[in-house]
Every structure is written in C-alpha cells, then in structure tokens.
Amino acid sequence: xxxxxxxxxSSAAPVIAAQGLGxxxxxxDGDVVALxxxxxxxKKGEFVSxxxxxxxxxxxxxxxxxxxxxxxxxxxxxxxxxxxxxxxNRAYGYVFQAPALYPWRTIEKNVALPLEIMGYPRAxxxxxxxxxxxLVNLTGFEKKHPWxxxxxxxxxxxxxxxxxxxxxxxxxxxxxxxxxxxxxDHLNAELLRLWASTGKTICFVxxxxxxxxxxxxxxxxxxxxxxxxxxIIRSTLPAERPLDIRESPEFLEIAARxxxxxxxxxxxxxxx
Amino acid sequence: MGQxxxxxxPFAIGVVLAVLVLVWYAAAIPMNAPWQQGVYGRAGxxxxxxxxxxxxxxxxxxxxxxxxxxxxREIWNTTALxxxxxxxxxxxxxxxTLSATLAGFGIxxxxxxxxxxxxxHNRATNRSxxxxxxxxxxxxxxxxxxxxxxxxxxxxxxxxxxPPDPARFLSKAIISAYLSFFPVAVGxxxxxxxxxxxQLDLLATYSASPAQTxxxxxxxxxxxxxxxxxxxxxxxxLVGAVVGELPTGAVAGLGARLLAGSYYGQxxxxxxxxxxxxxxxxxxxxxxxxxxxxxNRRLGARPA
Numbered sequence: 234x235x236x237x238x239x240x241x242x243s244s245a246a247p248v249i250a251a252q253g254l255g256x257x258x259x260x261x262d263g264d265v266v267a268l269x270x271x272x273x274x275x276k277k278g279e280f281v282s283x284x285x286x287x288x289x290x291x292x293x294x295x296x297x298x299x300x301x302x303x304x305x306x307x308x309x310x311x312x313x314x315x316x317x318x319x320x321x322n323r324a325y326g327y328v329f330q331a332p333a334l335y336p337w338r339t340i341e342k343n344v345a346l347p348l349e350i351m352g353y354p355r356a357x358x359x360x361x362x363x364x365x366x367x368l369v370n371l372t373g374f375e376k377k378h379p380w381x382x383x384x385x386x387x388x389x390x391x392x393x394x395x396x397x398x399x400x401x402x403x404x405x406x407x408x409x410x411x412x413x414x415x416x417x418d419h420l421n422a423e424l425l426r427l428w429a430s431t432g433k434t435i436c437f438v439x440x441x442x443x444x445x446x447x448x449x450x451x452x453x454x455x456x457x458x459x460x461x462x463x464x465i466i467r468s469t470l471p472a473e474r475p476l477d478i479r480e481s482p483e484f485l486e487i488a489a490r491x492x493x494x495x496x497x498x499x500x501x502x503x504x505x
Numbered sequence: 506m507g508q509x510x511x512x513x514x515p516f517a518i519g520v521v522l523a524v525l526v527l528v529w530y531a532a533a534i535p536m537n538a539p540w541q542q543g544v545y546g547r548a549g550x551x552x553x554x555x556x557x558x559x560x561x562x563x564x565x566x567x568x569x570x571x572x573x574x575x576x577x578r579e580i581w582n583t584t585a586l587x588x589x590x591x592x593x594x595x596x597x598x599x600x601x602t603l604s605a606t607l608a609g610f611g612i613x614x615x616x617x618x619x620x621x622x623x624x625x626h627n628r629a630t631n632r633s634x635x636x637x638x639x640x641x642x643x644x645x646x647x648x649x650x651x652x653x654x655x656x657x658x659x660x661x662x663x664x665x666x667x668p669p670d671p672a673r674f675l676s677k678a679i680i681s682a683y684l685s686f687f688p689v690a691v692g693x694x695x696x697x698x699x700x701x702x703x704q705l706d707l708l709a710t711y712s713a714s715p716a717q718t719x720x721x722x723x724x725x726x727x728x729x730x731x732x733x734x735x736x737x738x739x740x741x742x743l744v745g746a747v748v749g750e751l752p753t754g755a756v757a758g759l760g761a762r763l764l765a766g767s768y769y770g771q772x773x774x775x776x777x778x779x780x781x782x783x784x785x786x787x788x789x790x791x792x793x794x795x796x797x798x799x800x801n802r803r804l805g806a807r808p809a
Contacts, residue, residue, distance in 0.1 A: 237792070325710070327707070327710040347639070
C-alpha cells in the first residue's frame with residue numbers, strides 16, 4: 234500500500250506539471266475564461282482530486298492534460314512531454330462521465346478496443362482483457378453486451394477499458410457522477426484498492442466532497458469565473474481507508490477545509 | 506384466443522385487403538357500366554337482370570377498371586402457364602426490369618456511401634457537394650430519363666461499341682442509380698456523424714488514426730441509417746428502371762408492358778404489370794429488411 238508520505242519524493246520528476254496554465258474559449262458572445270493561471274504538480278503514484286462547482290474548469294483542466302483541449306496560456310508537461318506527445322505515446326487512460334461503451338460490442342470486445350487500436354498482438358489481448366476485467370470485478374461478463382449490464386457495471390467496464398493497456402496515468406472525469414450513492418461508495422472502495430494494487434497516478438474530477446476526501450492523497454479545490462485553483466490540500470489520512478473512516482475527526486477536518494475552500498471561491502460569485 | 510387473433514398482423518393485413526377488394530369490385534360497377542350499356546344497346550338486350558349485369562361488367566375484355574380476379578388470372582396466365590424465357594411471360598419482363606434495378610441500386614448505394622464519406626471527412630466537399638446532391642433530385646426524373654436513355658444508349662452503342670441490349674440495361678441502371686444514391690447519401694451523412702463527441706474523444710485518447718475511427722466507430726454507428734436509406738433507395742431504383750423503359754419504346758421490361766398496354770387499351774395487362782412491379786418492390790424491401798436483421802444479430806444489437 235502506498236501512502237501519501239511514501240509517495241516518491243520531491244526528487245522524482247513530476248508526472249504532470251503546469252505553470253500559469255490558462256484556457257480562454259473564444260465564443261461569438263465574447264471570450265469565456267475556462268482556466269486562469271493554474272499551477273499544478275502531480276507526482277508519480279499520487280491520487281489527485283479536482284473538486285469545485287460546475288464551471289470551475291475542473292473537467293477542462295483534465296481535458297487539457299489529456300490533449301483534448303489546447304491551453305491558450307502557460308505551459309504543461311505530462312510525463313515530461315507535451316500533452317500531445319503523451320497522448321500519442323498512449324501515456325494515459327481516460328474514463329469519461331458516461332461509460333461510452335460501443336453497444337455493438339460485447340464487454341470483452343469493448344475492453345479490447347484500445348488494444349486493437351494500439352496494435353497489441355492478438356495472443357496478448359485475451360490475457361490483458363481478463364486481468365482488466367478481474368481488476369474491476371467483472372469476470373464472467375465477457376460475453377454480455379453493455380445493455381445487459383447495470384449503470385455501475387457499465388462504468389466499471391469503461392474503467393477496465395482504460396486499464397487494459399500500459400498507461401501509468403489514469404484520468405477520470407466524474408466517473409461515478411451518474412450513479413446512486415450505494416453503488417458509488419462501493420466503487421470508491423474498489424477504486425482505492427485498484428490504485429493501491431496498480432500504483433497508477435490518478436487524476437480524478439468530482440463535485441462530491443466526501444468522495445474527494447475519501448479517495449485522494451491531494452485535493453485541488455477550484456472555483457469558477459474564471460476557473461482557478463484556490464487551495465491544494467495534502468491529505469493526512471492513512472493509506473488504508475475503510476468506508477467508515479468518513480466518520481473520523483480527521484476526515485471531517487479535511488472535508489471542512491475543502492468546504493471552506495469552495496465557499497471562499499463562491500464568495501466571489503455571491504458578491505456579484 | 507380471440508384477442509390473439511384480432512391482434513395478429515396477418516389478421517390486420519387480411520382485413521385491410523378484404524376492404525380494398527370490396528371497394529375495388531364496387532367501383533368497377535359504375536366505371537365499366539357505360540360501356541356495358543352500350544353493348545346491351547347494340548345487341549338490343551333490354552331488362553338485363555342485375556346479377557347478369559354485374560357479372561358482365563366484372564368480366565369485360567377491355568374494362569376501364571379490371572377486377573381483381575381478372576388481374577390475378579392474367580398474372581397467372583402470363584407467369585405460370587408460359588415458359589419464363591418467352592417474351593409473353595411476365596417473369597421475362599420482370600427479370601429485365603429487376604436486373605437493371607439491382608445493378609442501379611448497387612451503383613447508387615456505393616456512390617451514395619462514397620459521397621457521404623467525402624462529405625463527412627472533408628469540409629470543402631461538405632460545402633460544395635451537398636447543394637448539388639439536393640439539386641440533382643429537384644429535376645423531375647420523367648424529364649431526365651429520356652435524356653439519359655437516349656444519350657446513354659448512343660454513347661454505349663456508338664463510342665463504346667456495346668450491343669443494344671446491354672446499352673439499354675446500362676442506361677436504365679444509371680437512372681436507377683440516380684434515384685437511389687440520394688437517400689443513401691443523405692442517410693449516411695447523418696449516420697457517419699451519429700457518433701457522440703464522447704466516443705470520438707475516447708478514440709482521440711487512444712491516438713486512433715482516421716481509418717481506425719472510421720471502421721471501428723463511424724461505420725458501425727451508420728449501419729442503422731444505411732439500412733433505412735437502402736429501403737427507400739431500392740424502391741426508388743425500381744421506379745427508375747420502370748421509368749427508364751417508358752420513353753424509348755423499349756420492347757422488354759415491366760415499363761414496356763405498361764406502355765404497350767396503354768397503347769392498345771389492354772387495361773388488364775397494365776394492371777398485371779403494375780401488380781408485378783409492386784410485388785417486386787415489396788420483395789426488394791423485404792430483402793433489405795432481412796439483411797438488416799441478419800447484420801443486427803451478428804452485431805449483437807438489443808432485440809427491439
């Protein structure tokens with residue numbers, strides 16, 4: 234089990250490093266500042282959550298890391314490369330808000346999709362698919378089609394798809410946002426276990442305070458108009474986190490600090 | 506049991522068919538009556554019993570409106586009782602039309618898909634091609650068909666040195682293709698653009714090539730649209746082949762039968778050619794539907 238304290242020290246090169254990052258969308262109705270002056274460092278093996286209200290740019294930041302959007306200011310490197318270079322080298326797996334499974338493919342064929350595109354040899358695919366499905370507890374559902382699975386299982390299949398190839402970064406954009414709380418709790422616990430067993434660096438976008446505090450080694454609090462980082466909180470929780478840790482004083486303390494950070498960001502809005 | 510019967514599709518179709526046949530027979534009485542009264546007048550027949558009158562108007566040689574049993578008998582006589590390679594056989598004519606239809610439909614479908622691929626993948630072709638594609642369908646095919654048949658026939662027999670029959674076949678196929686490429690092109694443009702942004706983003710995160718994006722995402726997403734457009738296209742193809750047989754006085758094909766029937770007032774022949782044409786259209790659409798079902802099953806689509 235990795236703990237935040239044991240995560241590779243400051244001597245290691247950061248996996249993600251951004252300085253003065255900004256992104257302005259030009260629209261017909263004037264410019265919209267989605268991100269402004271974001272500084273961020275993510276080290277190897279960290280679990281970083283981005284939390285904030287809608288419009289704070291947390292999804293945009295994740296998309297910039299993934300090279301799905303281009304920044305208009307500042308610099309950013311992923312694995313020491315530009316985001317585009319990292320994307321071309323298949324450095325990360327991306328989990329979207331919706332499962333985005335192909336309805337005409339079975340679960341195993343959906344997980345095989347990135348392997349086919351990246352040209353993994355056929356003989357190697359079966360083993361990778363089996364391992365990825367085992368990681369998300371979907372063994373036995375290989376031949377099912379997405380519509381035969383519940384929403385939570387579909388999202389787990391999409392996580393398996395992101396784990397099937399050797400990317401050591403996992404970018405997750407509110408992956409459990411559409412699920413009910415019981416399923417979400419369960420998947421949160423599974424995700425922690427998966428993170429511990431794979432040692433991947435995870436960037437996780439959420440708007441749930443308990444989810445962010447429960448999962449993360451680092452919590453990045455963001456606020457809207459313009460989207461910016463208002464606080465970066467290093468978690469003091471132990472690596473081993475049973476679900477009932479959420480009632481511990483330590484947990485509640487971190488949650489309170491996150492809430493304060495969100496409120497501080499909001500005062501800007503309320504003043505208007 | 507009773508409910509199951511009244512809710513079944515064959516029952517519903519049967520009821521509609523029965524009503525149509527009744528209306529048809531009823532309509533034949535007033536429409537054919539004037540001629541029949543003329544016949545009685547010339548023969549000096551008076552006080553003809555109503556039952557005999559009805560029997561006569563339903564069995565004229567050249568009625569204004571032939572009755573269903575006359576049409577069915579004509580179809581039977583010209584299909585089952587004549588060898589299919591004889592020009593007297595309706596099957597002979599149906600095959601002439603059907604072969605041109607299938608060739609035209611094949612060309613039209615491939616052309617439509619090709620145009621859609623160009624339009625979806627290239628901004629310039631998107632702007633420049635679509636207006637022409639739409640404009641092509643605003644010209645009435647009845648005005649265009651004679652031009653295509655005459656010009657095509659002359660080019661194929663003259664410059665390309667083809668014999669008349671293949672030249673006629675190709676001219677008709679071109680008209681069929683002209684009518685069927687349009688629904689396929691429009692449907693496929695929509696189908697190839699059907700994938701959601703999130704699915705395109707997913708492939709971008711894999712750094713997938715345009716060809717991989719096309720074959721793994723755009724093409725399978727477009728298949729439902731393709732089959733819907735092919736159903737429209739195949740029916741239009743048949744219309745195109747029939748229309749292509751009208752203007753040049755072709756001697757073979759369902760269109761030629763229609764034309765010959767109208768020259769000589771052979772209404773029964775016209776109606777039987779019409780019937781065979783619509784049966785062909787129904788079979789063609791059915792074939793597309795069955796192919797669609799087969800493909801869907803192979804793709805593991807959710808049963809409807």
